[in-house]
Amino acid sequence: MLEVEWKPDKQSGEPVYQQIIKQLERQIIDGELPPGTVLPAERALARRYGVNRGTVSAAYEELRASGLLQSLQGSGTWVSRHLWGVQQIPNWHKYTNGGAFLPAYPLSKRIGEACFAPGIINLAKAELSTPMISALPLERLSRIHEAGLELGYAHPKGSPKLREVLAVHLRTQYGITASPEEILVTSGAQQALHLLSLCLLSPGDAVAMEGPSYFYSLPLFISAGLRLYRLPMDDAGVLPEQIRFLHQKHKIRMVFVNPTYHNPTGIVWSESRRRQVLEICQELRLPLVEDDAYGALTLPGRAKPPLPIKAIDKSGVVLYVNSMSKTVAPGLRIGWLAGPRSVIERLADAKQQMDFGTSSISQQLAASFLDGDSWSTQMERLSSYLLEQRQTMLDALEKEAGDFLSWNDPEGSFHFWCRLHRPLDEEELLEAMIREGVVCTPGSVYGAEAGWLRLTYSWESKAGIQEGIRRLTRVLRAF
Numbered sequence: 001m002l003e004v005e006w007k008p009d010k011q012s013g014e015p016v017y018q019q020i021i022k023q024l025e026r027q028i029i030d031g032e033l034p035p036g037t038v039l040p041a042e043r044a045l046a047r048r049y050g051v052n053r054g055t056v057s058a059a060y061e062e063l064r065a066s067g068l069l070q071s072l073q074g075s076g077t078w079v080s081r082h083l084w085g086v087q088q089i090p091n092w093h094k095y096t097n098g099g100a101f102l103p104a105y106p107l108s109k110r111i112g113e114a115c116f117a118p119g120i121i122n123l124a125k126a127e128l129s130t131p132m133i134s135a136l137p138l139e140r141l142s143r144i145h146e147a148g149l150e151l152g153y154a155h156p157k158g159s160p161k162l163r164e165v166l167a168v169h170l171r172t173q174y175g176i177t178a179s180p181e182e183i184l185v186t187s188g189a190q191q192a193l194h195l196l197s198l199c200l201l202s203p204g205d206a207v208a209m210e211g212p213s214y215f216y217s218l219p220l221f222i223s224a225g226l227r228l229y230r231l232p233m234d235d236a237g238v239l240p241e242q243i244r245f246l247h248q249k250h251k252i253r254m255v256f257v258n259p260t261y262h263n264p265t266g267i268v269w270s271e272s273r274r275r276q277v278l279e280i281c282q283e284l285r286l287p288l289v290e291d292d293a294y295g296a297l298t299l300p301g302r303a304k305p306p307l308p309i310k311a312i313d314k315s316g317v318v319l320y321v322n323s324m325s326k327t328v329a330p331g332l333r334i335g336w337l338a339g340p341r342s343v344i345e346r347l348a349d350a351k352q353q354m355d356f357g358t359s360s361i362s363q364q365l366a367a368s369f370l371d372g373d374s375w376s377t378q379m380e381r382l383s384s385y386l387l388e389q390r391q392t393m394l395d396a397l398e399k400e401a402g403d404f405l406s407w408n409d410p411e412g413s414f415h416f417w418c419r420l421h422r423p424l425d426e427e428e429l430l431e432a433m434i435r436e437g438v439v440c441t442p443g444s445v446y447g448a449e450a451g452w453l454r455l456t457y458s459w460e461s462k463a464g465i466q467e468g469i470r471r472l473t474r475v476l477r478a479f
């Protein structure tokens with residue numbers, strides 16, 4: 001596909017037709033325009049690049065002469081199918097499409113690109129805003145620096161100091177008992193999920209996950225050759241008997257769940273549902289991966305969620321995953337997995353082979369942050385920040401969007417899960433939002449049926465949220 005954002009720079013002094021040649025050559029050679037790709041007609045490309053038709057004509061002519069393009073009267077212009085004979089270059093298209101690791105899904109990729117567009121209002125980004133992160137009490141960093149930064153490769157399981165601190169943190173904040181030997185430090189929760197899918201499962205294995213779920217936004221399970229089955233949910237969590245059913249029918253080998261402030265629906269599983277699911281997994285001897293990335297984000301004045309399933313698991317079937325991304329800063333890339341020693345050792349060995357350990361600077365910072373009172377200070381700041389952000393979005397939704405959307409009332413986390421009163425084509429909707437200067441996440445990214453949107457209030461300023469909802473409403477009205 002032609003690069004959407006690119007335009008020739010008329011001020012650069014380089015002839016515009018040569019800039020177009022270079023741009024197309026680069027895209028052809030890098031495999032972005034594979035052999036056989038039909039290019040736009042001269043007039044259409046000229047309009048897109050804001051140049052006159054003759055300029056595109058000259059560029060096409062020269063690319064034809066070099067053998068990169070072919071044209072036929074009445075059939076248009078396309079990238080030469082015999083390119084690899086003409087040019088002494090590898091067939092990058094074949095390589096980039098041939099790797100075992102799958103690219104991101106097109107809708108997710110498009111949202112990711114749009115997030116960097118200047119002026120866009122971002123109601124998709126599940127991240128704390130820059131002012132929140134830059135106000136972190138990080139003065140400890142200079143103290144760590146004075147005491148001497150450790151810059152060697154970290155221990156494969158993570159720095160011993162951080163694992164000790166995490167063992168205390170898990171006990172005091174989440175009621176989870178895990179020794180430092182039962183904790184693996186990872187580069188975010190994401191890496192923990194990736195390691196699990198690669199090291200404990202084999203291609204062809206079946207796994208179950210909530211439907212919808214954050215996990216569906218990750219092609220990494222499919223890249224690992226896993227077969228995914230959906231666990232239906234109600235307001236109290238997944239329906240436990242469905243685990244037994246999928247186990248009998250498809251021999252599922254692992255269950256992935258996100259029981260507290262589930263992404264994207266915000267559901268908090270009830271305590272009894274947690275116990276029922278745990279009992280079934282114990283009975284079936286089925287590992288249960290509990291992703292608790294949002295678990296600490298209860299809004300002020302709302303009921304605390306029940307303890308994580310890991311806290312009531314005496315048998316060791318639960319593999320508990322969490323990180324500092326949603327509570328402190330995603331750029332630290334500090335996550336962890338708590339589980340049986342044998343699992344930690346297997347994953348640590350793989351992690352060592354992949355990346356020689358998570359950044360030791362981040363680990364020192366994380367240990368220092370979680371060891372002192374910074375965590376509780378941060379959680380206080382964070383909960384009042386999120387409450388205000390959420391109220392701003394709620395007011396804006398009530399004022400603007402009630403004719404088009406209904407939303408839920410989560411007790412914590414970053415998002416509203418919204419039902420469109422009329423399901424729309426999500427690709428068209430996303431493009432219309434981007435044109436209007438706003439982006440949020442269509443539900444199909446999480447495997448939801450058509451007609452859902454996730455609206456996130458953690459990133460934008462209050463004015464941004466208000467304007468974002470106005471823009472979104474304009475788009476919905478136009479549809």
Ligand SMILES: Cc1ncc(COP(=O)(O)O)c(C=O)c1O
Binds near residue numbers: 214293294322330335
């Ligand atoms: C439910 C859930 N789990 C895990 C992650 C990954 O977080 P990280 O790798 O930054 O810790 C995310 C990120 O959005 C998430 O929403």
